[in-house]
Amino acid sequence: MERIVYLDNAATTPVDPAVMEEMRPYFTERFANPMTYTHSSSGDVAHTALEEARIRVASLIGAKPDQIVFTSGGTESDNWALKGVTEKASRERLHRAGHMVTVEFEHHAILHSAVALQRQGYEVSFVKVGHSGIVDPDDVRRAMKPNTVLVSVMHGNNEIGTIQPVTEIARIAHEQGALMHTDAVQTAAHIPIDVETMGVDLLSLSAHKFNGPKGVGILYVRDHQSLYPLLDGGGQEWGLRGSTHNVPGIVGLGKAAQLGKQRLPGELTRLAGLRNALYEKLASRIDRISVNGDMKQRVPQNLNIRIDGIDNEPLLLAMNEAGIIAAGGSACNTQETVASHVLTSIGCDLKEAKSSIRLSLGYGTTDKDIEYAADVIPGLVRFLRSMR
Ligand SMILES: Cc1ncc(COP(=O)(O)O)c(C=O)c1O
The missing domain is CATH 3.90.1150.10 (Aspartate Aminotransferase, domain 1)
Structure with missing residues (x-):
């Protein structure tokens, strides 16, 4: 060959064979909608699997299970963090369009979301990076304004792999009353992550970057009150993210998170x-x-x-x-x-x-x-x- x-x-x-095995029954015999668990035993099977996956993902990043919100992957999580937080904080805290800080070399899921926010009248500062590919926290500090509501700096860059001083940057964001988001799509299950030590308020990850299936990820949300939903719909995910759960995908994400943590x-x-x-x-x-x-x-x-x-x-x-x-x-x-x-x-x-x-x-x-x-x-x- x-x-x-x-x-x-x-x-x-590639999807790990053990992940595939765990997902398989949720396409066929265990196909029920997890939201029917209140009155259906099949629904309960799917719901239990969903909650088990939530616990596994939470354990990978040191979060509480109810801080894990399932999404369709890194792009959605990044869009949601930026749009959901900026809009809510600006409306409810500032009563006017606020400001956010991000970095020039973020993934396009962040950069294009930031540009979309600018089109709606929000202010965005794009911090520059030097030759090392590592953001200087002082540059973030200098970019902050009295109306900054969010700082988003990726954990590991997807092209050059450089790891950013997220903990230090989170401290700067908090000192000025802003929330901190990090895109950890390239680092989750590859280097240790602890949301408490890092001090982040929001974190994106995606299953397909660590031997899980494509089209499923999470947004870690420290406080459910910190953002508006991106997808309004049914009451799934505490009303934060409508849409029938992708149960096989979520089960795969959970297994990949468990294996990733062990390995x-x-x-x-x-x-x-x-x-x-x-x-x-x-x-x-x-x-x-x-x-x-x-x-x-x-x-x-x-x-x-x-x-x-x-x-x-x-x-x-x-x-x-x-x-x-x-x-x-x-x-x-x-x-x-x-x-x-x-x-x-x-x-x-x-x-x-x-x-x-x-x-x-x-x-x-x-x-x-x-x-x-x-x-x-x-x-x-x-x-x-x-x-x-
Ligand atoms: C850093 C980073 N953020 C976000 C994404 C988007 O993730 P997804 O493919 O799950 O939408 C990627 C994917 O390449 C990425 O590398």
Whole structure:
């Protein structure tokens, strides 16, 4: 069989077989609507599974189960945090359109939500990031205004993997009376998260980034009173998020969270070791190669490298031909030919951004995968450089 080395786990991960097994009955024999639990034993089975999943997700991030609200994934959670909090705080606290602070290199689920808020008359400040890819908390402090109602800074960047000082930034937000949201889509189940220690009020995560199914995630909501619903509908999720629950998806999310929590300590060390070995091998075999963003303060599964003298598109195609799947910009951006906004935000020019690739490891990545990638990529780079 053709060899596939999948190094695009930041885009998505395969569903773990144990997750799949746990989900399966909830498509067929245990199909009841969990909201019918008050009068139906089948509904009770689905409802119990839902609440078990809530406990498992809560345990992954140190939250209380009733602070976990199920959503359709990271994009919805991010949209909801920004729109739900900004609108509620502005109307009820300030009685006028408020202000929020976020960062230039956030995922588009945040950036485009922030732009949508601006269109509605809210004020948004976009903090800049330097070469390290790590936000300076003092820049957040300087961006705060008397009418700031929300600060949203991602926990781990999806392209360069850098981990942000969320705890310190949350303290700054609170000092000025604002709430703190973090997008932890790239960090949940990859590095330890404790919402209490971090001091965040809201946190987004998505199952498909840690071997759960696509289309399901959560918004951690410290206080249900802090935001308006994004989806008005039935009374599901304490009236905070209407829509019949995606029970199989939620069960899968719960199982993935449970497995992720068990595996985290071992995987953190294993993946960081493999990632570092991959970089060392590549750097010893390819000249003019460098890492984008701080190498130490980054999630263990991410390596984003710049290889001068190549264009990432032909390199990614050649790697794909050789069975190695990786990425240039973020997955949601693959239709665009513009340079990654993350790389340009940390000071790369267009050419540098377009000579960068992201290699992201996952639970399925083996030593042999890394050896293969480290053996094959240098030859492809030499070939492409010789063609210029
Ligand atoms: C940092 C970050 N936020 C949000 C999202 C969106 O999550 P979802 O695909 O679950 O909508 C992603 C997905 O790539 C991401 O990496």
